[in-house]
Amino acid sequence: MATLPDLDPGTLPPETAALRARVRGFLADEPFTPRCDCWLTGADPAFSRRLGEQGWLGMTLPARYGGHGRSPLERFVVIEELLAAGAPVGAHWISDRQVGPSILANGTEEQRQEFLPAIARGECFFAIGMSEPDSGSDLASVRTRAERVPGGWRLHGTKVWTSGAHLAHAILVLARSASAGDDRHAGLSQFIVPLPAEGVTVRPILAMTGGHHFNEVVFDGAFVPDAMVLGQIGDGWRQVTAELAYERSGPERLLSTFLLIRLLAERADEAGARNAVGGLLARLWALRQASLGVAGALAQGRTPDLPAALVKDLGTRFEREVVETVRRHTAVEPDPGSADPLARALAEAVAQTPGFTLRGGTNEILRGIVARGLGVR
Amino acid sequence: MSELLEETAHQIMAAPDPWPALEDAGLTLVGVPEEAGGSGGTLEDAAVLLRAAGYHGAPVPLAETGWLAGRLLAAAGLPVPSGPLTVAHGPSGGPLRRVPWGRAARCVVLADGSVAILDPAQVTEGANLAGEPRDDLVFDAAEAVAPCPVTPAELRRWGALARAVQLTGAMRRALELAVAYAGEREQFGRPIGRFQAVQHLLAEMAGEVVVADVAVRAAVRTPDDPVAVASAKANASRAAGEVAAIAHQVHGAIGVTAEHPLHRTTLRLWSWREEYGDEHAWAAELGALDGDPWELLTGTR
Secondary structure (H helix, E strand, O other), X not given: OOOOOOOOOOOOOOOHHHHHHHXXXXXXXXXXXXXXXXXXXXXXXXHHHHHHHHOOOOOOOOHHHOOOOOOHHHHHHHHHHHHHOOOOXXXXXXXXXXXXXXXXXXXXXXXXXXXXXXXXXXXXXXXXXXXXXXXXXXXXXXXOEEEEEOOEEEEEEEEOOOOOOOOOOEEEEEEEOOOOOOXXXXXXXXXXXXXXXXXXXXXXXXXXOOOEEEEEEEEEEEEEEHHXXXXXXXXXXXXXXXOXXXXXXXXXXXXXXXXXXXXXXXXXXXXXXXXXXXXXXHXXXXXXXXXXXXXXXXXXXXXXXXXXXXXXXXXXXXXXXXXXXXXXXXXXXXXXXXXXXXXXXXXXXXXXXXXXXXXXXOHHHHHHHHHHHHOOO | OHHHHHHHHHHHHOOOOXXXXXXXXXOOOOOOOHHHOOOOOOHHHHHHHHHHHHHHOOOOOHHHHHHHHHHHHHHHOOOOOOOOEEEEEOXXXXXXXXXXXXXXXXXXXXXXXXXXXXXXXXXXXXXXXXXXXXXXXXXXXXXXXXXXXXXXXXXXXXXXXXXXXXXXXXHHHHHHXXXXXXXXXXXXXXXXXXXXXXXXXXXXXXXHHHHHHHHHHHHHHOOOOHHHHHHHHHHHHHXXXXXXXXXXXXXXXXXXXXXXXXXXXHHHXXXXXXXXXXXXXXXXXXXXXOOOHHHHHOOOO
């Protein structure tokens, strides 16, 4: 029987305390309005540039590419502070979290020089074109096609739920460059398309409460020169899945509703509400240790895919538990237009909650990954 | 080192009565300083042993002897006697309620800022749900008394962390039993583990086990941090209920019988999640702390 590997706790190095204090000092002087799910819905390009000036974007990238040579655990401290504060980090989130590391790992020298310094300055935001109208959980079924032409490729197809494509300076597209054959994971490739581009149309997909975070991105023969292929043609599946542990286990899978805990604590004036805050803190403390453990394993060069999937499953369900706990202990109705921060945050959280357990791999897909790891699938 | 210790621990704990082998190997007082008569080693070493004891449901007062009584005596500067020990907090004469293994161990009593090693004059036997001795004790006189810097609240945290470690061992055992059973038991012509509904139960269980485990390991590294210990025990106690429920659901009716070994694990999960405070008690302690929740969580209060 396959068994679960133990996950060692991740220990933050002592020098991160000063870094954390600096981030808190910076945030105290920033005039943003805190919001739930800020890493999807709180886009502010100017704020992102100010973070870049502080050296808090592209932190783990090497200095020769404009990065800061910091450890993943130092980055963990910065991003958890930003998330807990509800800061507007949405514009750069994807470029900082996964596109930068992916270009570093798979890109050409020219691609690294072109994109990484700009990512670290907060001047180059990426979107990632993965899901399609007929390809959600079954990502390998993507039908966006890369057609070989002299000097490069032409892309044909439609991507959906593309977060931030309307703000992005480029999109990283997963497309089929060869028919699948026996191995459906073969024949996939990644392409970098600077935006706007001829043959690319970006249209909003409005969220149920009217917010514009998602887009449909249509590729109608857009040309990608060979120099903008990321990594190896045909190696797209491996390149995409290699990032998953980074994408799935970060503190953004626990903290999307943290603002509500803080607001509940501020007005918890009877024992029931205080106990409820304590219960949420206990759970979050444990989940944060797990997230830190995965970050520590990544920092040591391991790829803890299975624990990462577990953290996302439990973490995102915790984010929903926070909403329900706040509802139980306050008489506040969710109201996006309210002057009461709790009513506003509750409105943000309630409407965003369905997305928590969908994005980055649905929790059902994640449990399938875990079941395979346990040897029952 | 800790892998070797873990291997040894599992070999010993799997026996019906591991106590003599533990004493022979000098493993009953790991985590207690050598100068106090302990075996030395870190609290993390002691946790390796305790987790293995929890995994096997070993009928030994290991948490009580070293982790609790041994460290308490060491803190008070008293030599640690040989043999099984237990601890209690309360009035020096007693009665002391539900003392773990009270009938089978000398008792280190913390009362009014001092500790004493006592042999009970009167024992009223009791047990927890798993049948582990939880006895009421009455005492005549103290054998050794010394002032003790450890407060009752600290001793309760020590106990909570010990039970949390035992819970993580038992939860891992429950997961392994459930995964194995799902691979063996066939219905509708295939192992039940082939059904996605069962797979998702097992995955959920695995999540609880891994998160509880890493949190408790982290707390063992910072045992003096009240937020860490409270969170670790609250989460382990909460997870224990989920894990026990899923383990039984996967096992079906055979799991609730005396003949099947699952109950050795789940009865302990249900007992230990209550002892030294359940998830609600520790949540209340966390909720009563002053300060910003984020500063509490990150230890920057």
